[in-house]
Amino acid sequence: MVLKEICEIKVEGRNQQREGVPIKTEPLELVDLPVPKPGPKDIVIKISVCGVCRTELDQIEGRILPPRLPIILGHQPVGIVANLGTKVTRFKIGDKVGATWIYSSCGQCRFCQKQEENLCEQFQGTGCHANGGYAEYMVISEDYAHRIPDILTDFNYVAPLMCSGVIGYRSLKLTGLEDGKTLGLYGFGSANQLVIQMANFMFPNSKKFVISRNPAERQLAKNLGAEWVGDIDEKTPEKLDCAIDTTPAWKPTIFALENLEKGGRLVINLIRKEETDKEFLLKLDYPKHLWLEKEVKTVANVTRRDAEEFLTLAAQLQIRPQIQVFELEESNQALIELKGSKSPGSKILKI
Ligand SMILES: [Zn+2]
Numbered sequence: 459m460v461l462k463e464i465c466e467i468k469v470e471g472r473n474q475q476r477e478g479v480p481i482k483t484e485p486l487e488l489v490d491l492p493v494p495k496p497g498p499k500d501i502v503i504k505i506s507v508c509g510v511c512r513t514e515l516d517q518i519e520g521r522i523l524p525p526r527l528p529i530i531l532g533h534q535p536v537g538i539v540a541n542l543g544t545k546v547t548r549f550k551i552g553d554k555v556g557a558t559w560i561y562s563s564c565g566q567c568r569f570c571q572k573q574e575e576n577l578c579e580q581f582q583g584t585g586c587h588a589n590g591g592y593a594e595y596m597v598i599s600e601d602y603a604h605r606i607p608d609i610l611t612d613f614n615y616v617a618p619l620m621c622s623g624v625i626g627y628r629s630l631k632l633t634g635l636e637d638g639k640t641l642g643l644y645g646f647g648s649a650n651q652l653v654i655q656m657a658n659f660m661f662p663n664s665k666k667f668v669i670s671r672n673p674a675e676r677q678l679a680k681n682l683g684a685e686w687v688g689d690i691d692e693k694t695p696e697k698l699d700c701a702i703d704t705t706p707a708w709k710p711t712i713f714a715l716e717n718l719e720k721g722g723r724l725v726i727n728l729i730r731k732e733e734t735d736k737e738f739l740l741k742l743d744y745p746k747h748l749w750l751e752k753e754v755k756t757v758a759n760v761t762r763r764d765a766e767e768f769l770t771l772a773a774q775l776q777i778r779p780q781i782q783v784f785e786l787e788e789s790n791q792a793l794i795e796l797k798g799s800k801s802p803g804s805k806i807l808k809i
């Protein structure tokens with residue numbers, strides 16, 4: 459499935475046409491392409507499943523401008539190694555493999571040398587700078603591909619982990635949470651659904667508070683062990699030592715800062731916030747929201763180490779995200795449903 463032009467996805471009752479941005483129902487087009495050939499250090503993945511992510515909406519609607527068009531979107535492919543370059547040493551044909559948002563980095567700069575390749579100036583995103591996983595095959599350097607642990611046998615449940623799991627793991631690490639301290643989760647989409655399961659395992663004595671405008675997500679949060687659930691503007695029963703905000707709006711960020719404990723940290727796990735309620739930021743009140751050493755930090759991309767650590771954790775935890783399955787040909791429908799937030803759970807494309 460190929461994206462050929464930037465457009466805005468039409469969702470019943472939600473879109474108003476903005477000047478110059480055509481509203482489309484079906485932004486992605488099915489095309490026939492040759493199977494890609496590997497360079498010396500590349501592997502070719504025969505993709506079985508690819509997860510669908512909100513970042514694809516950002517790309518389609520132009521909040522993240524794809525450096526080139528047309529492009530095959532998708533950064534959560536999982537499958538089998540189908541072909542190898544001549545210098546590949548880490549993989550053999552038939553290995554179980556997946557890729558994440560990081561497609562490549564320079565390997566030389568000071569960030570790359572400290573294993574912070576997520577901050578590399580030449581960071582390339584899978585399905586953004588290079589063709590990604592909404593396809594039967596994709597090519598990637600063996601250095602940026604990840605072996606899927608044998609115990610994770612069902613790819614349907616692995617694909618959604620490759621973005622929201624890995625970046626959720628990174629966001630949880632960046633909160634600096636310690637066992638026994640409180641954690642607030644704003645928004646309960648695929649990332650935070652996984653974060654709460656990781657946090658239950660890594661920080662069993664920490665209370666987890668889940669804040670979502672969606673009653674179905676609040677119910678799911680309770681089932682997954684949340685101490686308390688509430689709506690966006692509600693006061694949490696205890697102050698939050700740290701919080702993760704995955705919502706596309708600004709209002710939850712302000713309320714999260716209000717609920718934050720002195721010296722607490724809010725981690726925003728999102729590539730772009732939408733513009734629709736930006737005026738809410740005018741309610742930002744220095745004494746109430748920032749004073750007393752409250753911190754705001756964002757999560758940018760992922761590192762290979764995050765992916766490796768997370769996959770090891772996932773193998774121990776046997777996390778089973780809630781999934782909703784679509785065929786590759788139904789990519790547009792999956793994206794429309796994601797945009798409309800109609801149902802909880804991670805959307806995946808079976809290829
Ligand atoms: Zn993603």
Ligand SMILES: [Zn+2]
Nearest residue numbers: 564567570578
């Ligand atoms: Zn670099």
